[in-house]
Amino acid sequence: MSLLELRDVEVEYTRQGRPPVRAVAGASLSVEGGQVVGLVGETGCGKSTLARAAVGLVAPTAGSVWFEGRQIRPLGRRARSRADARLQMVFQNPFSSLNPRRRVGDQIADAIAILGLVSAGRRRERVAQLLERVGLPGSAAQRFPHQYSGGQRQRIAIARALAAEPSVLVLDEPLSSLDASAQAQVANLLKNLARELNVGLLLISHDLAIVRHIADVVAVMYLGLVVETAPSRRLWSAPLHPYTEALIEAIPRSDGKGWLPESLPGEVPDPARPPSGCRFHPRCPYAFDRCVSEPPALSAVAPKRAVACWLHEAGGVERAPSTFARMTRAVSGVGDQVDGV
């Protein structure tokens, strides 16, 4: 059994006077020690909700979350047990996740004090050690968050999460508020943490390019469902799901050659009223009759690879969607939004 395991998690948000939204409609994921699992998808696909469900910040309406062999219960009034504190989370914006009025060191020391991990006399030493672990000088403990840049603040937030000696870290868009060079620094740091401390990372991001760089395994989410999982290298070189293919094609290249990225027609549909059959079919260039009527299940097509798409049969050859003939069909109103050259 994996360190962190999400089994068919569903999260539904109820709204007054309107139909409920199933933000996560049955997603399964697992994270091993020392493994970096990337979770990518567009805004509104449910990836942040899934991350919050993974640490118990929202209650799943169905399915379960297992951490180190125990089921994770949603956070309540009672403090987390010491064992459950080994599952930690880092948020997107270090400007709001750090307390601006407390010294960096005090914020990091909280976890150590509450969990009683280190004797009071050695706490300061441990804080300095954690700061150095994330690439900051130990003297940073005496300063305030505003004295640091975005990248440095994100390091502080990571140090604070590490203070609880976690075995799994869930990171919700930890890189997206950072500049390119800070992003690279934090990305390298995350990968090293996984390798050196044997911490499992669940990294949520909309940026497939950076995820590919640091994740061992990537899961792609679309409208509440995981549509493809694969080792990140394979996912990039041979995407199986048409949505993954579209995501990769949309990434601009920085070689100065003036290549215009491909845009995906249409918009992410309203999760309260998902399309019938495969949820991606209204935007899929390969969709055929079966896609409209029957939802495909996530099934293994090759070792370590699973995809939810009718183009692929279990045990079949790994084929890129583009090798299938583009199904010609009239998609009214969708094609109009594509900006052709």
Next chain:
Amino acid sequence: MTPLLSVRGLRVGLPTAAGMVTVVDGVDYEVAPGQVFGIAGESGSGKTISVLALLDLLPDGAVVEGTATFEGTDLLRLGRRAMRDVRGQQIAMVFQDPMTSLHPMMPIGRQLTEHIRFHLGASNRAARTRAIELLEEVRIPDAAGALTAYPHQFSGGMRQRIAIAIALACRPRVLIADEPTTALDVTVQAGILRLLDRLRRQSHLSVILITHDLGVMSSIADSLTVMYAGRVVESGPTAEVLGAPRHPYTAGLLAALPHPEAPEDTPLVSITGAPPSAQSRPGGCAFHPRCSFAVQSCVTDIPPLVPVGDERRLACPVDPLVVPT
């Protein structure tokens, strides 16, 4: 080609609690008609301030020096009234976050027509026709129906398209797009980039594209300038600057990006340290504390931006990355 807009020696000082701070320190650039000109750099490099200065959109107390010649007039010497005619009619701007740049409680039809009526003195009916035309231009489905809808009823990408439609209302010659795709998903970003590309081809619109994303820059900019700590460090045609960067900062920015063909477990190469704040910029070349090629003169002298090759300019006395020919 004669430039449409030519900026020379632009310096901007902003008042802060600690006194006057020079945020933009001597920036030159030219924008040709129908071209996309890019300004790249990290947060705090002064890229946004350097264009806000052109439209007199800086906070009170800002000191602007230099010239910005647009069709024979110096924008920096224009009076309030004349500037109001330039803004929106000649030069329009699109901001990063369409959720804050659109009025949340006004139907988008009114946000589009108010602008047309004010600047062009059009009748209600003519303004409405033009508004529908504009929404169709930026590919909003059901344009007539969209006029009565509010911004929150649209997705992020659609909102940015609407913001672009508003900017285009009076057929400006120059569109300034400040991080227009930063808040958007890649798939939506691709659509906006294609839209901008189509506009400059069809309507001969000049675009000043401000972004920190060199991938975005590479897709549509014809030429670009890279800013660091308020100064231009390198400029030239996009293919040359991004294909063979010569300033260590440009090279560092490019190296920090994940490369699709990088072998497994190669760490991203990042520039050490963080960019300085405007109050504490180092002397000499502002990049020297982070530069692995820095020599003694980098610490003391500000390197001038000198021409290297036809259209390229570089502010680095060492020029360590020049490709031997």
